[in-house]
């Protein structure tokens with residue numbers, strides 16, 4: 001069995017008994033029932049993921065930033081030169097990016113994985129070289145990846161998750177870096193959530209109206225050229241999902257999908273970042289629907305495709321600050337909220353233990 005098959009095989013629904021126990025525990029704590037809103041749901045979900053109540057604290061946590069380039073950059077869909085991908089990888093390993101600042105603030109480690117940067121990168125601390133290709137082909141002209149490349153990139157994500165969990169991490173956070181990757185994200189959202197390009201193609205790093213219209217056309221062409229029906233969700237199921245991923249995805253999208261599957265297989269919560277992660281999670285969900293139960297939507301980004309992906313996945317974002325950066329920044333901001341939700345389960349007294357009268361008693 002391949003690592004991908006093994007991961008998919010190992011994924012189970014989150015544990016119903018632990019969920020029920022966690023709900024009952026929440027109701028015994030010295031607070032009005034439901035008063036912690038969505039945080040109660042998060043704590044209950046983490047109990048279900050771990051299969052125990054209270055769940056372990058989601059620490060240490062690790063961010064993995066998957067970096068790759070995109071052939072579709074040639075269509076002028078991003079105002080930034082492709083070299084910025086490699087330059088930002090150097091910035092991450094030097095500690096100078098926003099993701100590094102947020103990771104330092106949250107006490108999260110940063111691993112950068114080169115899964116497909118279109119340049120040879122010098123070795124650096126925290127950089128893992130798992131290059132599958134020097135970028136994808138142009139998805140608006142034909143498939144972005146061969147099926148083998150997509151499978152290999154998925155396996156890179158599975159392996160990264162496995163390694164980080166084996167190193168003792170109890171929470172995984174997704175990150176991405178890849179100039180033009182919001183174009184592939186939009187195409188994936190169309191393919192996996194059955195949406196129209198015009199509704200889910202955003203402005204990425206910041207493009208003018210004319211470029212935005214061109215980007216929508218590029219996504220439309222990508223779907224047409226690759227035989228993916230517009231506004232018709234692809235069949236769920238492994239082969240169709242792998243084909244659609246290879247056709248219009250990116251190497252980092254594939255790796256992030258694998259990372260989600262690897263985290264779910266290890267029964268560790270995976271905090272998703274923005275639209276790149278959201279579109280990759282759609283792929284993971286098509287490959288293993290029960291993986292979604294292991295995902296926490298860290299935030300909702302300003303990219304319209306992200307909201308569409310989260311709706312399709314049934315995930316509620318924890319933070320909504322109009323971020324549109326990626327790198328894992330939204331996931332990192334959400335991590336303290338996830339920790340706080342779990343800490344309540346460990347530290348807060350029950351009505352019985354604290355001698356506080358319940359509303360009925």
Ligand SMILES: Cc1cc2ncn([C@H]3O[C@H](COP(=O)(O)O)[C@@H](O)[C@H]3O)c2cc1C
Pocket residue numbers: 077078079080084088176177178179180181182183203204205206325326327
């Ligand atoms: C300096 C810089 C740092 C970034 N960090 C994340 N992104 C984000 O923006 C890119 C996607 O936007 P688009 O599809 O419009 O190219 C990705 O690299 C994503 O990680 C960055 C982009 C830039 C320019």
Ligand SMILES: O=C(O)c1cccnc1
Pocket residue numbers: 182203204205273274275276301302303306323324325326327
């Ligand atoms: O949603 C995101 O994470 C995002 C948006 C714009 C550019 N890069 C990433």
